[in-house]
Amino acid sequence: MAKRDSVVDIALLEHCLREDLNKQAQRVMAVLRPLRVVIENYPEGQVEDMEAVNNPEDASMGTRQVPFSRVLYIERDDFREDPARQFFRLAPGREVRLRYAYYITCTGVVKDESTGEVVELRCTYDPATRGGWAADGRQVKSTIHWVSAAHAIPARGTPVRPSLSQARPRR
Numbered sequence: 549m550a551k552r553d554s555v556v557d558i559a560l561l562e563h564c565l566r567e568d569l570n571k572q573a574q575r576v577m578a579v580l581r582p583l584r585v586v587i588e589n590y591p592e593g594q595v596e597d598m599e600a601v602n603n604p605e606d607a608s609m610g611t612r613q614v615p616f617s618r619v620l621y622i623e624r625d626d627f628r629e630d631p632a633r634q635f636f637r638l639a640p641g642r643e644v645r646l647r648y649a650y651y652i653t654c655t656g657v658v659k660d661e662s663t664g665e666v667v668e669l670r671c672t673y674d675p676a677t678r679g680g681w682a683a684d685g686r687q688v689k690s691t692i693h694w695v696s697a698a699h700a701i702p703a704r705g706t707p708v709r710p711s712l713s714q715a716r717p718r719r
Contacts, residue, residue: 574602577693582621584668619697636689645691651677
């Protein structure tokens with residue numbers, strides 16, 4: 549509340565909403581721009597349930613089971629075929645952590661013949677890293693979210709738009 553007419557940047561409202569929701573909302577993993585990942589050394593037809601926390605800020609919200617299988621989807625932005633120096637997510641030959649699951653390493657890229665666009669990644673996983681931690685102490689620089697392709701639910705609704713503060717030109 550203010551005694552004078554004033555304008556407050558919408559980013560402040562967005563920040564306050566995120567701060568409030570961060571404490572009380574349950575988390576889920578969603579992939580809006582999917583890129584197919586096939587884990588070549590994972591058994592076909594096998595499905596494991598991974599334990600994921602509902603809210604890392606509030607342990608009383610408990611956990612949920614997330615299915616993990618041979619074919620996954622990751623966010624397209626989490627992969628670069630020719631990564632910049634400061635890009636720490638998935639790239640050919642690089643290892644990343646799948647949230648609540650395993651470490652994976654990209655071993656190959658499948659492209660659409662007509663457009664040259666990457667349509668699928670071939671990866672291997674390390675079974676000793678279940679839960680997202682390596683017993684041998686090795687560390688990765690990035691953790692990415694994912695969904696099992698066989699268990700994915702199509703998203704409905706409006707396309708994702710940038711937040712109002714990102715869409716408005718600055719004065």
